[in-house]
Amino acid sequence: MTAAADRIAALLDGIAFDDAGLVPAIAQQHDTGEVLMMAWMNREAVAETVATGRVCYWSRSRRSLWRKGESSGQVQHLVELLVDCDGDTLLLRVDQTGVACHTGRRSCFFRALREDGLETVAEVLVPPERLYRG
Amino acid sequence: MTAAADRIAALLDGIAFDDAGLVPAIAQQHDTGEVLMMAWMNREAVAETVATGRVCYWSRSRRSLWRKGESSGQVQHLVELLVDCDGDTLLLRVDQTGVACHTGRRSCFFRALREDGLETVAEVLVPPERLYRG
Numbered sequence A, B: 001m002t003a004a005a006d007r008i009a010a011l012l013d014g015i016a017f018d019d020a021g022l023v024p025a026i027a028q029q030h031d032t033g034e035v036l037m038m039a040w041m042n043r044e045a046v047a048e049t050v051a052t053g054r055v056c057y058w059s060r061s062r063r064s065l066w067r068k069g070e071s072s073g074q075v076q077h078l079v080e081l082l083v084d085c086d087g088d089t090l091l092l093r094v095d096q097t098g099v100a101c102h103t104g105r106r107s108c109f110f111r112a113l114r115e116d117g118l119e120t121v122a123e124v125l126v127p128p129e130r131l132y133r134g
Helices: A003-013 A043-052 B003-013 B043-052
Strands: A023-029 A035-041 A056-059 A064-067 A076-083 A090-096 A111-114 A117-120 B023-029 B035-041 B056-059 B064-067 B076-083 B090-096 B111-114 B117-120
Touching: A003 A043, A003 B117, A023 B035, A035 A043, A035 A056, A035 A090, A035 B023, A043 A056, A043 A064, A043 A076, A117 B003, B003 B043, B035 B043, B035 B056, B035 B090, B043 B056, B043 B064, B043 B076
Parallel strands: A023 A090, B023 B090
Antiparallel strands: A023 A035, A056 A064, A076 A090, A076 B111, A111 A117, A111 B076, B023 B035, B056 B064, B076 B090, B111 B117
8 A cells, every 4th residue: 555545544443433334523624713513424535535635524314425515615625634532533624615504604503502592693604595506 | 391491492402313312512612712522412411511501411331421520520611502503413612621531631632643644742731540530
């Protein structure tokens, strides 16, 4: 194997994938610290992300690789990949182009618990119909 | 029900717990933005966390409520709870006392992928034997 392939193989060996072969991955904007989203990766998604520097998840609903931004253009460039103490969660420090959320908000975490319940605390920056047209 | 109980019940209704009755929860230091850890919550853990303001998870290995810091003293005070667009992940903005990781590091994400593989990038702030003595 090449050095690059060895490096990815060693990383995959260090990740505790769950019974479904998946690991949760948290995406955080590298410079602001904003938590953008959480999604899942399988071995192939981790390998592709590291190899290309473009974040690729596994879509549990579509049962396929999900190259973030492939249809919307809102890609995530990988800046740094971290593994937690148990090896069962990844933290992706990324540079997010545009918005992470399919609703057109920067982060998927845009509802906060307030006295009267969940309230929307972030605005739509890009209308969803512009994210997913035609 | 009281207003407080109503608020918690409405929150729980808005969370998409998985088939095991759990939801992943990301803990982030509220002022620095540091991602500290990811763990799981069931309905009871979410309700207790909101009611008390002290973060309580569900330990999948011990199959019991896990009041963060109960044995180590390294508690997490809840500052803000956010729910993502799909309702299937929580973001807890917390004030972490001391260290979040059982290894004595501030964050559980202390291994970063570098050219030569995973490298430890954070130091031990509290020796683990001081976290879990007697």
